[in-house]
Amino acid sequence: MSTDNELIVRSHVDPAVFATLYDRHASAVYRYLAQRLGDHAADDVMSETFLVAFERRGAYDPQVLDARPWLLGIATRLMRKHARLEAVAWKGMAAHMAAQVAPDLIERAGARMDAERLTRRLTSALRKLSDADRDTLLLYAWGHLDYAAIAAATDVPIGTVRSRLNRARRVLRRAADTDTLEQETDHGRTDVAPQHA
Template identity: 75%
Template sequence: MSPDNEVIERSIREPAVFESLYSRHATSVYRYAAQRLGDHAAEDVMAETFLVAFERRSAYDVTVQNARPWLLGIATRLMRKHVRLEATAWKGVSADLAAQIVPDFIEQAGARIDAQRLARRLKKALRRLSKADRDTLLLYAWGDLDYASIALAMQVPIGTVRSRLNRARRHLRRAAGIPANEQEKDHGRVDTAPQHT
């Protein structure tokens, strides 16, 4: 099986081989879009993502073997067109999102706060994030991309990804009621930057 970059490069001469890229990544793109927008809009985003990818395949950086970050980046930009639908979708997924982003918090907070109140606070906090920070966070949480892949998807340096995720996590921690004096440990690093309220 050829890596994605070879398939894309070959598809410029033989367009039909692009279908194998669809077969490999359609489910992943659909799942990511469905988590953000719901099933109905996800179909449209997935189809449009592959249409855009096919049209722009000659501009693909063939030094990058895995096309998944590129495809999720396209999907993320397309989903910005669906902002109104996304706002509605937050209602249905906020509890799930709370469990994914701050996995231990609901268990720890069970005695202090009910889950419905937490979900409302996190939903509000997510809406207050900048689009770039929210997209970066969701590519990490729902797109299951690592920092380098998010940098590729968002077309930004990896340091920007780290900054955006750090800012988003701090914002969500505040919304979740996690004390500001707790240090965030991530990939062996300790964030000792002062917390601003």
């Protein structure tokens, strides 16, 4: 089985090979986009993502085996063109996100906060995040990328990814009224240094 970088290199000679890359990653790109934009807009942006990727395949770094961060980075940039659609989708997205997150947060926040109030607060907090912080958080949460892959997708240093995720988590914890001084876990980091007592 060919790696993504091999497929992209081969597609310069045989463009039809690029279809294998589409088959391999289309569902992951679609899921990420659908969670942010809704199904209809996700179809359009996913198609545009692979069209842009095909047109720019000459700029792909052939040393990078996995093309998913590159594809999700293209999708994220294209999504900014569809920001108006994303704003319309926020209401439904926030309800969906709250349904996934709310039970744990509500339990920790206590009986004084109900699910509807938490949804409004999380929605408001997500809207207030900068585009860069929100994209980084959602690439992590919905794109299932680790820190290094997010750095590649957004073309920033890994330290910037850490800062953005830390800032976004603090904002969401505050919005959920669970802002504590507890230690952060490694959250998927692959470069965690051993902890000393």
